[in-house]
Amino acid sequence: MERPLDCLNNLAQNDWLIGYNSRQFNQIAQELYLELTQISACGTPPKIILFEREPLRFLASFIAACAAKCPVFICNPDWGTQEWQQVFDLVQPDIIWGELLHSPTPQLPHSPLTTPHCPLIMIPTGGSSGQIKFAIHTWETLTASVQGFTEYFQLKQVNSFCILPLYHVSGLMQFMRSFTTAGKLAIQPFKAVESSQILNIKQSEFFISLVPTQLQRLLQNPELTEWLSQFNTVLLGGAPAWNELLEKARFHHIRLAPTYGMTETASQIATLKPDDFLSGKISSGQILPHAKVTICNQQGEILNSNQIGNITIHTQSLTLGYYPITRENQTDFQVDDLGFLDAQGHLNIVGRNSDKIITGGENIYPAEIESAIQATQMVADICVIGIPDKHWGQALTAIYIPKQPNTSALKIQILLKNKLSKFKIPKYWIPQQNLPRNSQGKINRQQLQQIATEFLQNPIT
Incomplete structure (x- = not known):
């Protein structure tokens, strides 16, 4: 060439x-x-x-x-x-x-x-x-x-x-x-x-x-x-x-x-x-x-x-x-x-063969998103996963424990707007009272997938 x-x-x-x-x-x-x-x-x-x-x-x-x-x-x-x-x-x-x-x-x-x-x-x-x-x-x-x-x-x-x-x-x-x-x-x-x-x-x-x-x-x-x-x-x-x-x-x-x-x-x-x-x-x-x-x-x-x-x-x-x-x-x-x-x-x-999430052709790594969400100081715990999505391959999903009962996902997203690219901001936000972690603090991702699936099938209105 x-x-x-x-x-x-x-x-x-x-x-x-x-x-x-x-x-x-x-x-x-x-x-x-x-x-x-x-x-x-x-x-x-x-x-x-x-x-x-x-x-x-x-x-x-x-x-x-x-x-x-x-x-x-x-x-x-x-x-x-x-x-x-x-x-x-x-x-x-x-x-x-x-x-x-x-x-x-x-x-x-x-x-x-x-x-x-x-x-x-x-x-x-x-x-x-x-x-x-x-x-x-x-x-x-x-x-x-x-x-x-x-x-x-x-x-x-x-x-x-x-x-x-x-x-x-x-x-x-x-x-x-x-x-x-x-x-x-x-x-x-x-x-x-x-x-x-x-x-x-x-x-x-x-x-x-x-x-x-x-x-x-x-x-x-x-x-x-x-x-x-x-x-x-x-x-x-x-x-x-x-x-x-x-x-x-x-x-x-x-x-x-x-x-x-x-x-x-x-x-x-x-x-x-x-x-x-x-x-x-x-x-x-x-x-x-x-x-x-x-x-x-x-x-x-x-x-x-x-x-x-x-x-x-x-x-x-x-x-x-x-x-x-x-x-x-x-x-x-x-x-x-x-x-x-x-x-x-x-x-x-x-x-x-890893936790990498691909959404719309972009590679996403949960640790970065979780760190940015933690930095808002509006969540007590957070885990980001990808759930199957026929339009995007995977949809970025945040499962979190809000620090205050009135903390809305919208408030968190506004704070993330200038910190992360648009495609790195989760599409779905699922509040929980606790996250499934073992005694070593390791998250149970399979259980999170079940939580996300059930929530999206029966969303809170």
């Missing part, structure tokens, strides 16, 4: 950005690149935090940083104050590109970290403690993912219709596929698509990526269902899709391609091809050429076909670690998921 500047020069005369000005993109990227090279000439390349809201400027800034070999940290502009403080404490940036519209600027620490500056691409992901982490990638790991994608689908150019956030690996990789293969890229907010204000493209020449909730909403509208059915391929990932949704997509002849991947692998490493989906196959598909998957038992022994075990991934697109710690050698990456490979080599996911 070519370097960022080569790709930029190749596209200089192309009208490849649909809905935006391609030449303006090129101009902004070139100007920022020159600025960064001048700064770098005086010393170490600057560390950049990037959270531009405007797509064209976000992408041009990203390419400029990559071309100038500056470490760039991609961020969600809608993070709350608490999350931004984590980021600034960790990164200690030299340059900040973007504008915080709703949150005050966090305090920058006074003492710099002794981490090396290097041309790395940091993509945000959750951590086991709920802390924001950055998966460390490079231009090479991202383009390895593109190469695996193009080889798998036998393409020279990839045209993408992007409605997912560009700061998320799922949106960023759509840009990377189009940018590095000289394909076309259409960018539009999902709300515009949902209201039928759609860019004029020839869908049969494009890939589109969706999460299950977006697919569900589009299939509720006959006009949008027809529009979606014209796409070459509809990639579906971010969270497990429920059977009812898959059957509805198949009924409407949507060329769906369920995928399996994550931030750490620079998007998908397994994808079910649309023809296999339409013929009735249910799986995450075959492993892409740039990756290898093994299924192991708890002792690390490789299992045979159709045996369920821990999923281990080896791929050229694998993260180098989590900032600021990098691995010297690429190693196998064991994930939290359980699954099996069938006789055809298709990957089948059967469940998760």
Whole structure:
């Protein structure tokens, strides 16, 4: 794959950005690149935090940083104050590109970290403690993912219709596929698509990526269902899709391609091809050429076909670690998921191996949410769980003991509004007089699931 500047020069005369000005993109990227090279000439390349809201400027800034070999940290502009403080404490940036519209600027620490500056691409992901982490990638790991994608689908150019956030690996990789293969890229907010204000493209020449909730909403509208059915391929990932949704997509002849991947692998490493989906196959598909998957038992022994075990991934697109710690050698990456490979080599996911909650394609870790709720000083005890939800995969549910009888969930949510992202605030709030803990204080999550199920079936009115 070519370097960022080569790709930029190749596209200089192309009208490849649909809905935006391609030449303006090129101009902004070139100007920022020159600025960064001048700064770098005086010393170490600057560390950049990037959270531009405007797509064209976000992408041009990203390419400029990559071309100038500056470490760039991609961020969600809608993070709350608490999350931004984590980021600034960790990164200690030299340059900040973007504008915080709703949150005050966090305090920058006074003492710099002794981490090396290097041309790395940091993509945000959750951590086991709920802390924001950055998966460390490079231009090479991202383009390895593109190469695996193009080889798998036998393409020279990839045209993408992007409605997912560009700061998320799922949106960023759509840009990377189009940018590095000289394909076309259409960018539009999902709300515009949902209201039928759609860019004029020839869908049969494009890939589109969706999460299950977006697919569900589009299939509720006959006009949008027809529009979606014209796409070459509809990639579906971010969270497990429920059977009812898959059957509805198949009924409407949507060329769906369920995928399996994550931030750490620079998007998908397994994808079910649309023809296999339409013929009735249910799986995450075959492993892409740039990756290898093994299924192991708890002792690390490789299992045979159709045996369920821990999923281990080896791929050229694998993260180098989590900032600021990098691995010297690429190693196998064991994930939290359980699954099996069938006789055809298709990957089948059967469940998760941890307490991680996935809602709407976002990874949530209960400890972070519980800590934020505890900080409101309005609860005596709290536990956050995920309950099955056909729209979101899992719905975030807070089971809590209020300190005062008149403490309402609404009051707590108001206090959380500027502390946590919207998707991290529980959807359901269930007050209790006590929580099922043992003598060591360990919560009984199975019992909490029963409490939540009974409460939602018979809510207090």
